[in-house]
Amino acid sequence: MRKLIAVVLGAALLAGCAAAPAASESAAAASGTAQTTPAPTEEPTAAEDPAAYDTTGEQINVLDQLVDFGADTAGGSLKTAKAAAVLVEYLSCSDLDADVMADWCTGLTDDQKELLDLNWPGILSEAEAICGDPAGEADELITAGVTTDFENMALTEVPDKLVTVNTVLTGKAG
Incomplete structure (x- = not known):
């Protein structure tokens, strides 16, 4: 009987129908033992507690893409x-x-600073174009491998945020 329960629980886990904590609770109930350790909790989201979620790593990943290539190279x-x-x-x-x-x-190296100086004007211009006319930029974005549906996104606040990013990255207002 325990083998059957284990097989059923294993199949449910593989199918994504049961979460790991629920499976361990079911196994504990089936074997007559109680679970004494609390199930791990998920990290709070920014919506639940904005101060509890550090987005520094995410922000750096976005910024790193600004210097990940040379705009004057093939495919730039x-x-x-x-x-x-x-x-x-x-x-x-x-x-x-x-x-x-x-x-x-x-923290940028001299080479990365040069790439930022080279890449940023084009990235800023393209970002503004995406905000201004997402449908008009769709073909180029698809060719670039971008699958995001900007036409159905709320982009009204992004241009102001781009001004702030530009000011910080270039030291020039606007």
């Missing part, structure tokens, strides 16, 4: 479009913290 325009898309998508639901951006800039 598509890489620019992809970097702009990642930036717009992130800014549509979150902010890039000025202190994180400043620290990130400080």
